[in-house]
Amino acid sequence: MSTRTLIRGGLVVTAAEEIHADVLIEHGRIAALAASGTTAASAWTAEHVIDATGKYVIPGGVDAHTHMEFPFGGTFSADTFETGTRAAAWGGTTTIVDFAVQGVGHSLRGGLDAYHAKADGKCTIDYAFHMIVSDVNERTLKEMDLLVEEGVTSFKLFMAYPGVFYSDDGQILRAMQRASGNGGLIMMHAENGIAIDVLVEQALARGETDPRYHGEVRKALLEAEATHRAIQLARVADAPLYVVHVSAAEAVAELAAARDKGLHVFGETCPQYLFLSTDNLAEPAFEGAKYVCSTPLRPREHQAALWRGLRTNDLQVVSTDHCPFCFTGQKELGRGDFSKIPNGLPGVENRMDLLHQAVVDGHLSRRRWIEIACATPARMFGLYPKKGTIAPGSDADVVIYDPHAEQVISAETHHMNVDYSAYEGKRVTGRVETVLSRGETVIDHRTFTGRPGHGLYTPRSTCQYLD
Numbered sequence: 001m002s003t004r005t006l007i008r009g010g011l012v013v014t015a016a017e018e019i020h021a022d023v024l025i026e027h028g029r030i031a032a033l034a035a036s037g038t039t040a041a042s043a044w045t046a047e048h049v050i051d052a053t054g055k056y057v058i059p060g061g062v063d064a065h066t067h068m069e070f071p072f073g074g075t076f077s078a079d080t081f082e083t084g085t086r087a088a089a090w091g092g093t094t095t096i097v098d099f100a101v102q103g104v105g106h107s108l109r110g111g112l113d114a115y116h117a118k119a120d121g122k123c124t125i126d127y128a129f130h131m132i133v134s135d136v137n138e139r140t141l142k143e144m145d146l147l148v149e150e151g152v153t154s155f156k157l158f159m160a161y162p163g164v165f166y167s168d169d170g171q172i173l174r175a176m177q178r179a180s181g182n183g184g185l186i187m188m189h190a191e192n193g194i195a196i197d198v199l200v201e202q203a204l205a206r207g208e209t210d211p212r213y214h215g216e217v218r219k220a221l222l223e224a225e226a227t228h229r230a231i232q233l234a235r236v237a238d239a240p241l242y243v244v245h246v247s248a249a250e251a252v253a254e255l256a257a258a259r260d261k262g263l264h265v266f267g268e269t270c271p272q273y274l275f276l277s278t279d280n281l282a283e284p285a286f287e288g289a290k291y292v293c294s295t296p297l298r299p300r301e302h303q304a305a306l307w308r309g310l311r312t313n314d315l316q317v318v319s320t321d322h323c324p325f326c327f328t329g330q331k332e333l334g335r336g337d338f339s340k341i342p343n344g345l346p347g348v349e350n351r352m353d354l355l356h357q358a359v360v361d362g363h364l365s366r367r368r369w370i371e372i373a374c375a376t377p378a379r380m381f382g383l384y385p386k387k388g389t390i391a392p393g394s395d396a397d398v399v400i401y402d403p404h405a406e407q408v409i410s411a412e413t414h415h416m417n418v419d420y421s422a423y424e425g426k427r428v429t430g431r432v433e434t435v436l437s438r439g440e441t442v443i444d445h446r447t448f449t450g451r452p453g454h455g456l457y458t459p460r461s462t463c464q465y466l467d
């Protein structure tokens, strides 16, 4: 492995600027940038020189919402930390923040240890953890303080899934109060799960068992209601709030109204809500099961509000919520009962490309692409400027991106461990060419050169998006 790498002649794009610059990498970090062709840049030499002429040089993607080997509906998501982080690298993502899970009746510590056992030594790229809190009690609340101190600084709570991950309003308020004191960030799955369960039961009783009914019972209004309630609880607790996988226009409106009041309320959406819709859920012959996730896909009319939210910064982050279940044997568990379809979509490999397509389509600027996919997730979850930018001192997590290459997304060619693609047949312009993780080449001109165990666990500081 060479210790000095030089990336020559590309257009360096960060959230803050775009410059034609050469990038010098030493000992796994960005050592310096200088405008291409200047005396300073021309004097640099290195053992490994990458010609990026005509390409973008961008920070590696930060996907702040993935679920590898995640237990759901009696099965586990199909990507391991090894396969999932390899696929992430192929897609230009160099850091994931996955979710360790506290089981009901168990400690946060036990849940976190179990996720370290799954991930440590297996990952191709760097990784960190949020903690799913499924059992808020006195002991859990005390453990939250310890986790924040050691770099697990965000906690996901669920207003959905009664009997599994669900917390009631009192538990949510207590966790928020704790986070207000210890600097943690509460991430909320905002759907009214109690009301949804009533609608599920009624739908099934009417014989409405197909995947499309998943979208019908998980109503946009029940996402908006929960979003509103979460915001009010966060105000009462004086805690910041990050709402995950926002899909409904009405929920974006709740976030926008809160932000107009100056509240520390943030929102994330995902590529599936930007590019897919209830049309996919309605695909015949149970194909709709491939698109079952929660919050659910919405009618196409919701997408304009999501794109607008991303432009106005009422939504700050696009993560994947990568949670793949194979069609064969996993999604099929819900034949005859949509409520038994494991929830989640694959996407960790597709996010950077789909968002580049959004640049091509005119939804986002190039810099906003990098901001929502790299810089802001890093700041939101305490990884900046180690991750999320290209600046002296930052980790050399760098992607050489070919903005002109054409590709067709397909399960035939993807690297995720799942037997279908949610974006099968979609043409996109732009493709990852080469990926460096801390200066080591993990994808070299579209050949995988990474290795499990290169990726390191990365403790995080508290949210840096509040200042």
Ligand code: URP
Pocket: 067, 189, 245, 292, 293, 294, 295, 321, 323, 343, 344, 345
């Ligand atoms: O359907 C989804 N989103 N599955 C993953 C779990 C979650 O709620 O994020």
Ligand code: ZN
Pocket: 189, 244, 245, 294, 295
């Ligand atoms: Zn969720």
Ligand code: ZN
Pocket: 065, 066, 067, 321, 323
């Ligand atoms: Zn999720």
Ligand code: ZN
Pocket: 049, 050, 444, 445
């Ligand atoms: Zn090379």
